[in-house]
Structures are given as C-alpha cells and as structure tokens.
Amino acid sequence: MKVRNARLWAPRGPRRWCLAACALAAASLIRFVLHPILGPMMPGTTFCIAASLVEYFLGLAPALTVMVLGLGIADYMFVPPYENFTHLDLHDLVLLVSYPLVTVIVITLIERLRREQCRGQLIASVAQSRYEMLLRHDNERALARRAVDETHRLLRHLAQHHEGFILIKGLERNATQLASVGQSPSRALPAAAEVAPGPLFDALHPEDLQRLTNGLWPGHHRVRLRSGQHKREYQFANCSCERFTTHAGDFLVLRTEV
Numbered sequence: 001m002k003v004r005n006a007r008l009w010a011p012r013g014p015r016r017w018c019l020a021a022c023a024l025a026a027a028s029l030i031r032f033v034l035h036p037i038l039g040p041m042m043p044g045t046t047f048c049i050a051a052s053l054v055e056y057f058l059g060l061a062p063a064l065t066v067m068v069l070g071l072g073i074a075d076y077m078f079v080p081p082y083e084n085f086t087h088l089d090l091h092d093l094v095l096l097v098s099y100p101l102v103t104v105i106v107i108t109l110i111e112r113l114r115r116e117q118c119r120g121q122l123i124a125s126v127a128q129s130r131y132e133m134l135l136r137h138d139n140e141r142a143l144a145r146r147a148v149d150e151t152h153r154l155l156r157h158l159a160q161h162h163e164g165f166i167l168i169k170g171l172e173r174n175a176t177q178l179a180s181v182g183q184s185p186s187r188a189l190p191a192a193a194e195v196a197p198g199p200l201f202d203a204l205h206p207e208d209l210q211r212l213t214n215g216l217w218p219g220h221h222r223v224r225l226r227s228g229q230h231k232r233e234y235q236f237a238n239c240s241c242e243r244f245t246t247h248a249g250d251f252l253v254l255r256t257e258v
Helices: 004-008 014-038 045-058 060-077 090-160 173-180 206-215
Strands: 165-171 195-197 219-226 234-246 249-256
Touching (some): 004 090, 014 045, 014 060, 060 090, 090 234
Antiparallel strands (some): 165 195, 165 249
C-alpha cells in the first residue's frame, strides 16, 4: 500500500529552521569547549550528532543544511591549520570524506524510519476510520433487522389476538426520545398520536377512551367495556398494552387479557 503523504511527516514553517540553527550553534559551542581537550581529533562528531537529531525531529532539509554548514565550521575552526581554508592536507581530506559519508548514511536511515513510522500511523488512522464505518453499518443493519422482526411480531400479534384487540396507537419520534431519557410514560406519549380502532374500540367507555388516548403506556390496564347483552352497562376488563418498534415508528397495542 503506497502512502504518498508519508514523506510529509516533518513539521513545516520557519520554526524548524530556527531550531536547526540553534542545534548548529549548540554543536559548535560544545566542540569549541572541548577543543582544548580533543584538539584536531573528531572535528565533525558534534555536527554529525546535531544533524542526526535535527533529522529525527525536523526533517531532511534542515538536517542536510546543518551537515553542510557543520562541515565548513569543522574544517575552518577545528582542523589544522585553524581558521584557514587555503591549505588542504590529509586531515582536511579525511574530514571531507568521512564526515559527509557517515552523516548521510545516518540521516538516510533515520529518514526512512520516520517515513515508515508516519506511513504506519496513517494506515492505522485509515483502518480505524474504516472500522468505525463498519461498526456504524453493522449497527444500522442490526436496527433494520430488529425493526423488521418487530413488524412481523406486530402482525402476528394482531392476527392472534384479533378478537380482543381494542386499539393501536402510533407514537411520534419526539415521544420516543423523551421516553428514552427517563420521563414518565404519560408525558412521553403526545396527545396528537394517531389511534387506530379495533373490534372492541366502540365498546370502550368514553372516559377510559380519553384516558388511554392521552396517557397510554406499556403495561397492564383496567378498563370498562360495554356488555354484550346490556349496551348501556359496562364491565371491568383487564387489558394488556405492548410496545412494538418497527421501521415505520413505535406503536402501542392494547388488547384484552384472556
């Protein structure tokens, strides 16, 4: 998998060049302090270390700049004859060959490792985003499957308890949200919800009808139904209300208990 942005792992802006200049100045100062002890030995060591650190934190271009400027400073100040570019001897040749060679190898390896690290992080980010997308799709499929199952269960329920079916009430979406946050069932069901009558709907007492229309919730209810023999007399009946969540919305089904 090719990731072109892996080469852009280093920070951008003038700040990194200021930090590279500070690293070059620090390397020069340390080598100058150690010069009475080291003399002409290892004139480019501190600059190689500085270039490697700059490469690791700031990128390839500042590291190469520190390497080139460090080569000039090391050859001018710490290779005899000191502070002289006109005289070229064995010490200058050793510095001109060994220092750039070692520094370039180290910088190249660090650059490759940093690009691979950035590539791995980018791939991990892409994999994480795809994994989250898969989870969302799985959740959507699970919700759709649940809604279909609830629809089938609602149809079977209506067919099985058709004779004792009183009414079915559709809930609005905001009602479902209110019920999910823990509000009382009576407040969670709006008065504007549609009510579909069943076979026993006309036998329901008007007061119970108004009460159930405005405050129906899942559970057991006790209502008054008109007697079959005496149309003006009502008898108490135990009813059961169940809630069904389908793709078309939420429904409450009220039926008599057998």
